Amino acid sequence: MVVNSDLSEEQADQIIETTMLEYPAAVTAKTKQKNGLWTVVYRVDGQADIVVADNPTEQDSDGLQEA
Amino acid sequence: MARRSTVASTRPDRAPGRQSASRGLLAVLPLVAAVSGCASFEGYPERLPAEPVVVEQGSAAAILGCADETCRNTRVAARMYAIDTNFSEFEQKLFQQMREAGFSTDVLTLGVTSAGAASGGAAASVLSAIGAGITGSRAAFEKEVLGDKALPAIHSSMRANRAHVRARILTGLSKPLKDYPPGIALTDLEDYYSSGTVLSALIGITQRAATAAHEAEQQLVSISGFASTDAANFLYGYAVADGLSDAEKRDRLNRIAAQYKAQGVDTRGIAAISLIRNPALAGQTAAVARGFGWKG
Numbered sequence: 001m002v003v004n005s006d007l008s009e010e011q012a013d014q015i016i017e018t019t020m021l022e023y024p025a026a027v028t029a030k031t032k033q034k035n036g037l038w039t040v041v042y043r044v045d046g047q048a049d050i051v052v053a054d055n056p057t058e059q060d061s062d063g064l065q066e067a
Numbered sequence: 068m069a070r071r072s073t074v075a076s077t078r079p080d081r082a083p084g085r086q087s088a089s090r091g092l093l094a095v096l097p098l099v100a101a102v103s104g105c106a107s108f109e110g111y112p113e114r115l116p117a118e119p120v121v122v123e124q125g126s127a128a129a130i131l132g133c134a135d136e137t138c139r140n141t142r143v144a145a146r147m148y149a150i151d152t153n154f155s156e157f158e159q160k161l162f163q164q165m166r167e168a169g170f171s172t173d174v175l176t177l178g179v180t181s182a183g184a185a186s187g188g189a190a191a192s193v194l195s196a197i198g199a200g201i202t203g204s205r206a207a208f209e210k211e212v213l214g215d216k217a218l219p220a221i222h223s224s225m226r227a228n229r230a231h232v233r234a235r236i237l238t239g240l241s242k243p244l245k246d247y248p249p250g251i252a253l254t255d256l257e258d259y260y261s262s263g264t265v266l267s268a269l270i271g272i273t274q275r276a277a278t279a280a281h282e283a284e285q286q287l288v289s290i291s292g293f294a295s296t297d298a299a300n301f302l303y304g305y306a307v308a309d310g311l312s313d314a315e316k317r318d319r320l321n322r323i324a325a326q327y328k329a330q331g332v333d334t335r336g337i338a339a340i341s342l343i344r345n346p347a348l349a350g351q352t353a354a355v356a357r358g359f360g361w362k363g
Contacts, residue, residue: 001286002288002290002338004291005289005290005292006292007293011344015338018303018307021313022321042338043336044336044337045336
């Protein structure tokens, strides 16, 4: 599992979009940090994974809930 | 023979080593029974089949009365046979009951949530998060774990647990009486019986989930920041250049990742974009970019 943190939203989207391009079965999640920056978490092997963010204010991904 | 109807009163002689691990989970099965709406579901095989000879030979008194290895081995084998016979019937009934009642999801949801709360630590957070659906790829989890694989997961867990205890017993039976006395054999037989229960299966599943969670933690790759150097921008632009098909972009990303690997970077499980945008890999990124025509 890979965690990319301290990103702008645009950078986070680039990480997700390019990762999905390379690994279409990847599971990804995007979480807004308390400082306003964003974190992307993904797993490229297609297995389900759990992302527990540090007081997330917003989440956005396949199957994830809006906080 | 009377069937067991409750959990708490049916485990008087569990093997000592498993008491603490199981205690927290004892609360699980009453909940399972409560939500299942299936009065006939019990989660336990019967103790012994109604075969008088086998019952007599494999009784606790008969085993404890053995004074030599032959007697011990014969009677322990008889009891194992009795347990195996009942387990086979139990498996069949369990399959039928769970299919008919359609509560495999309830069992697993309760099992995961309650077991997670009982096991403690980081694994508990993960398991509880799964059960409660707090975060994570719930849809994928439901499809893989709570869906078609719920029943096989319980069955395979029971079988794995039984095989483990069976090996221990068979090893014991090859030892002299003084090294594997009838009392110890009887304790192992009790463990063998317990291994064929749903409770045991849930414990096994929980332990494996905890191990998987631990391994996942060990494999976590953390990257902070976003490299916007000329080399990184060049590689990104090269990989997703306009006019390329998705397949061509994927091929370029794969080739870029391969070049990072050639630079000695551990690329397992990491998408190429995370390598390109990793500030800590600035040197490798420049080298890789040059390999693809960057003039910097």
